[in-house]
Amino acid sequence: MEAYQELAKITKAIAHPTRLRILEILGQGEACVCHMTHLLGQRQPYISQQLMTLREAGLVRDRKDGVMVYYSLTCDCVGDVIASMHRLLRATGVEVEFAPTPLAPVSGCPCPVCGGEGSCSV
Numbered sequence: 001m002e003a004y005q006e007l008a009k010i011t012k013a014i015a016h017p018t019r020l021r022i023l024e025i026l027g028q029g030e031a032c033v034c035h036m037t038h039l040l041g042q043r044q045p046y047i048s049q050q051l052m053t054l055r056e057a058g059l060v061r062d063r064k065d066g067v068m069v070y071y072s073l074t075c076d077c078v079g080d081v082i083a084s085m086h087r088l089l090r091a092t093g094v095e096v097e098f099a100p101t102p103l104a105p106v107s108g109c110p111c112p113v114c115g116g117e118g119s120c121s122v
Contacts, residue, residue, distance in 0.1 A: 013057030018042065019050050020082065025101050026060060027079035030072040031113075038109040039101065068111065 014020055018040065025031055025039060037047050051071055054060040059078055063070045073079065086098060105114035 010057050010059065013053050013059060014081075016050070016053075018046075019054055020085075022047070022050055022054065023059065023073070023078055023082055024098075026071060026073045027076075027082065028101055030063070030070045032068050032070050032111045034111050035106060035109050035113065036071075038106045038114075 014023065021040060022036060025036055031039075033044055033047055033051070036051075037044050040047065051060060051062075055062065055071075058074055060071050061074050063072070089096065
């Protein structure tokens with residue numbers, strides 16, 4: 001049962017719309033918190049809280065570079081799980097379109113990737 005408890009922990013962590021979207025964003029590569037706040041239209045504390053849940057579940061890791069904090073997936077297989085969930089949803093007869101994740105630069109984002117000075121952190 002321990003293995004199933006570990007799976008349940010991961011499943012609980014991804015069972016949230018914002019966390020699923022964060023995982024999709026990170027599936028395209030490393031991203032900073034400010035980048036995700038602009039993509040998701042949410043405030044930094046909220047995004048940081050969701051990232052903490054994903055980090056505690058072992059799904060994402062962080063890396064500091066000066067004041068910048070970057071997040072990435074711990075395993076590319078996380079993206080495969082999300083893609084499988086999309087297929088499962090469609091197989092149950094639910095036809096929805098998932099919003100594409102725009103690549104950098106993102107308008108208004110201050111991170112260096114988007115051309116800003118870089119002032120976001122957790």
